Amino acid sequence: MLAYRHAFHAGNHADVLKHLVLVQVLRHMNRKDKPYWVIDTHAGAGGYALHEAHAQKNAxxxxxxERLWACKDAPEAVADYLALIKAFNPSGALLHYPGSPAIAHQLMRPQDKLRLFELHPTDHRVLEATFGAQPGVQVRCADGFVALKSLLPPPDRRAVVLLDPSYELKTDYAALRHALTDALQRFAVGTYAVWYPVLQRRESHLLPQQLRRIAGQADWLDVRMQVREPDVSGFGLLGSGMFLINPPWTLHDTLRDVLPWLTGVLGQFKGAHFSLEQQAA
Structure with a gap:
């Protein structure tokens, strides 16, 4: 796990989907004045320079x-997400990509709280340097899955919990399931956003159904997008998904309108496709 660096993948198609959804969730949370927490269990470095070696290695x-950067016809939700990314690039050139902590921090209000966890020592140092002194923010070098237990339920009983491990280790799948099951027992009304990869791996195929079982009778939404074919060896990140428990009621319709356009822009083969399913009371 400690070998994983998100800088190699910053701004890829999976980040686009994840952060587009995150922006919509936080916009919805901001509709009420009551404070909320954002808890990011795998925060990474918080932001990435796309011109540096890590991001350039696989670009x-x-x-x-980059495929969205100059688009003029983007749907409203995509345009909103793009405006936030462009705020981190005031020159107009795409040089920096904010991670989930930076996006959340940009959208949250003074009364809201941000809790960030990262185990990789280098990324944690960057995260601490960037956010450690910010009001309402706490940064810890800890396993976010384990630390989550001490934070739920939050004092105001409003929270968005983002769970997005690297899944480089097969044990990440079980750790995610255990953490989410425990979190729902402690705080059933929270909004949980789980990012997951679409891979040619059994664990990846099984995870969405396992998450639905964990959600039980709660409302859930599962959005998935595949933009690539497997390489000749059958490997590679083909796409990604976001599974949300207790999602904003507006999110399904927003994504229904956005996904055909987004898949068309990000798709790298003729079979690029998306799915959008939900369980709603």
């Missing part, structure tokens, strides 16, 4: 945020 952002 994954070229098939992600």
């Amino acid at each position: 994954e952002y070229a098939d992600g945020i």
Whole structure:
């Protein structure tokens, strides 16, 4: 786990989907004056320089945020997300990509709280330097899955919990399921946003159904987008999904309108497709 660095993948198609959804969730949370917490269990470094070596190694952002950068016809929700990313690039050139902590921090209000966890020592140092002194923010070098237990339920009983491990280790799948099950027992009304990869791996195929079982009778929404074919060896990140428990009631319709356009822009083969399913009371 400690070998994983999100800088290699910053701004890729999976980040686009994840952060587009996150922006919509936080916009919805901001409709009420009551404070809320954002808890990011795998925060990474918080932001990434796309011109530096890590991001340039595979240049994954070229098939992600860069494809959207100059679009003039983007749907409203995509335009909103793009405006936030462009705020981190005041020169107009795509040089920086904010991670989930930076996006959340940009959208949250003074009364809201941000709790960030990252185990990788280098990324934690960057995260601490960027956000450690910010009001309402706490940064910890800890396993976010384990630390989550001490934070739920939050004092005002409003929270968005983002769970997005690397899944580089097969044990991440079980750790995610255990953490989410425990979190729902402690705080059933929270909004939980789980990012997951679409891979040619059994664990990846099984995870969405497992998450639905964990959600039980709660409202859930599962959005998935595949933009690539497997490489000749059958490997590679084909796409990604976001599974939300207790999602905003507006999110399904927003994504229904956005996904055909987004899949068309990000798709790298003729079979690129998306799915959008929900369980709603």
